[in-house]
Amino acid sequence: MAKPKEKAATTTSKRARGGVRDIRITDVAALAQVSPITVSRALNNPEVVAPETLRRVQQMVQQLGYVPNRLAGSLSSSKSRLIAAIVPTIAHSLFSTSIQAFSDAMSRAGYQVLLGLSGYGEADELRVLDAALSRRPEGVLLVGVARTAPLRARLLSLQLPTVETWDDTDLQVDMLVGFSHYDVGVAVAQHFVERGRKRPAIVSAKDARARARHDGFVHAMARHGITDVAAASVTPPSSVALGREKLAEILDSRRDIDCVFCGSDLLALGVLGEARDHGIRVPDDLSVCGFGDLEFAAEMWPALTSVRVDGKRIGTAAAECLIARLKGARVESNVDVGFSIVARDTA
Template sequence: MANRSSRGSSAPTLKDLARLAGVSPITASRALHRPELVAEATRLRVAQAAEQSGYVPNSLAGGLASRQTRLVVAIVPSVGHSLFSDMLDALITALAAQRYETTLGISHYDPQHEERWLAVMLSRRPDGVVLTGTEHTARTRRLLLNADIPIVELWDYTPHPLDVAIGFSQEDAGRAAFRHLWACGYRRPAILRSDDSRAQRRAQGFLRAAAEADAPEPAQVVFPESSPQAGRGRDALDALLARARDADAVFCSSDALAQGVLAHAHALGLSVPRRLGVLGFGDQVLAADSIPALSTVRVDGAHIGRLGAEALIARMSGGAVIPAQDIGFKVVARASTLRDARPPSA
């Protein structure tokens, strides 16, 4: 989708839908809102035209004095991770300060679920949309193009956003994670991760860095993001030891997973960090209080949320497109990877 400098009126209308379906606007409206009043063939023809054009019924039609609803739609993968909740809290707080209400949707890391939820919420004619990440279905992109409203994608950085993107490079974070473990003296680091696309891209960066260092290809243990949180660290570490007994460090896709690994390593009598280095992702609130303190990749979720709100408010006020922003990340070295009890040299 090309960047847009202002809001327009390119969204398909009921008349456009009717013309595409070959029916009158009244028949098209009935097919959408009172399908029992039209023939099944007509209903299907209108539904196909709506799918093809990206038409979204306006549930607020006739009830608005202007296009502005002061409603923002925000979609996040989960509120179970503090990084997303920190980002969301900062976003909603900043929007509320400018009298915007936020309706929240949870995608559960599923682009199809994001698509379905967005299609429903666009019928309320929000003034703006906030998405988490940059990977969306073709229909989601078409719906957003036709809605022609400001869009902010948070968490992932891309130089080619739908409208505005604020985040960081997942691949670079993975590359930095490998380099930290390598600098700490680990020569067979492995990856423990969920199957969501962001963790996958961090793993790709990790693998590239390993290849650049001429290191053995890191082993990976991948589990469904939908699997229960309880026992993930235990099960992932057991699977790794069964597959790659000589792995001497792990890069985990979240701090929660890393803390589970720490607990299970202790139960197995594996010394951390001497026998096994453990690196998390997120720098969540308990990372520094783990035993040993957890090394991790820090991302400032609240900062992303605040910047996202500022960018969206500017765009909803008619401002020009803001360049994509890469806020970066930081590898925080703590005891779980420091064999010699001091940070490695840069």
């Protein structure tokens, strides 16, 4: 009989040293003075719970340290409450603004966002997506569109609510919230031409969205009879240093350029610095336009002309589309958020 007593004593000792009792949903319900189903709704569909009840449940969850068993829930209901978001980078504040707005909206609806960083390699997107799919998400968000056949085929085969963002395409997988990068390039070219600029240059990244802006810019210039466009490309992500480096390369062979379209505001900042070091006056000798309209664009001197895209609206609209689809509602499949050129001192 001695051995069983020793075993019991060991078990008691472990509990005394801090073993945590399994907190159940019924414990939360009892303290919050609601039913277990109300606790479940508060955790999974907070928008359907009365505000005071929701506050009480959340308070008890925090007080008890209750952690829902999402795995058990997914096994019984086939619902993971997860959304997979595949993003090239969060270093770009435009993308981070979108993802924050998207995550906030999904959280309010009772979903959690699983973030996967794919970089700018198209093959990596499929690898990251496959890793996210192992968690059985209920929906997918892409920053960008599925340009490769394997990625499109994988997304189509999933039959999951999917929203592509920050771009446009004629081959969308499901829902699309974005704008035309090609049209951005066209609009910037028109902006320069209207200001009498005839010797353009472009400094942009090599990813698909930047290439679309490049093509729109070059084609629009050609329609105005301007076919000699100096171009320099960078490997993403963009930086101030790369902007300096690429303008220096262009000036080595084309000192006569009178406008530069930059694929990001960071590149534009570098271009402005390099132009200053070469004694080039902005905007008298050289007009400069960026992309993104980051916070510093309006505060610097000279203030930077840039293309503004509402990243927060993209994230919110993407979440609204997914939430509606997950509830079984019909959803507008293509939302064009547009863009605008914010004209300031540099152009």
